[in-house]
Amino acid sequence: MIFKKEKLNKCLTEYLQKGLILALSGGVDSALLLAVVAQFPIEQRQRFLAITFETILYPEDEIKTAKSLCQSYLVEHCPVKPEDEIPVAIKHNPKDRCYRCKKNLFKQVLILAQNRGYSYIMDGTNADDLKSYRPGRQALMELGIKSPLADCGFTKTEIRTYAAELGLTLADKPSGSCYATRLPYGAELNKDLISKIAELEEFLRGFGLSQVRVRYHQPIVRIELMPAEFPLFLKQREQALQKAEELGFAYLTLDMAGFRSGSMDIDLLAPYLYL
Missing domain, CATH: 3.30.70 (Alpha-Beta Plaits)
Structure with missing residues (x-):
């Protein structure tokens, strides 16, 4: 896993130079990214912030966890709320709901990034996710969202191991979903x-x-x-x-x-x- 860690650090170094936003869900994958960035010298992460989607479709405890993590690592945190609690596009739970929802939410993050002059947005998608049915992944690719854990080949098991090494208490936290x-x-x-x-x-x-x-x-x-x-x-x-x-x-x-x-x-x- 040493090579993967080095590759991840290289990716994050590049992203941080031009401004980086992390979509922090409160799960172990994105929390690991937060913890890794927090290890960088403070001068390298001046243009880094985390966002969390605050919607009734996401478990409240995960939103609270995301806020708490940012406080612990002294990272700027910005909540992002959809214009409608349940957008019309997903009101009747269509089969491409995840695609529509991700597209809608991350478009708002893109606007935030443009306003702040940040070039990169990343999420916690991992290598195992690429083998599963994940329609929302297509929306992320279309919007240019980076997924460094997947790009560096980190599996869920490796992410949990790395998270434990960095002292993350949620290393063994069960996966959640909307x-x-x-x-x-x-x-x-x-x-x-x-x-x-x-x-x-x-x-x-x-x-x-x-x-x-x-x-x-x-x-x-x-x-x-x-x-x-x-x-x-x-x-x-x-x-x-x-x-x-x-x-x-x-x-x-x-x-x-x-x-x-x-x-x-x-x-x-x-x-x-x-x-």
């Missing part, structure tokens, strides 16, 4: 419904579960967990049912296939693997 992935394509993205899904997921995480996805197929809620944690969930089954009922969900089911990132993409995945 709340639009909790609904089938064609379903209306509704602020109230998304808030309820987020609340139920947060409640279930309180059981000590490492990964939780609340997928809603009206009127059925399908819970995805790591199979090894099924017994832990079932011990607290009554609490889960009560919470779901309080939120207005009539049916609560446990998906016996377990947690699968991208499980709403079954009809679209071939020849890709689950994320």
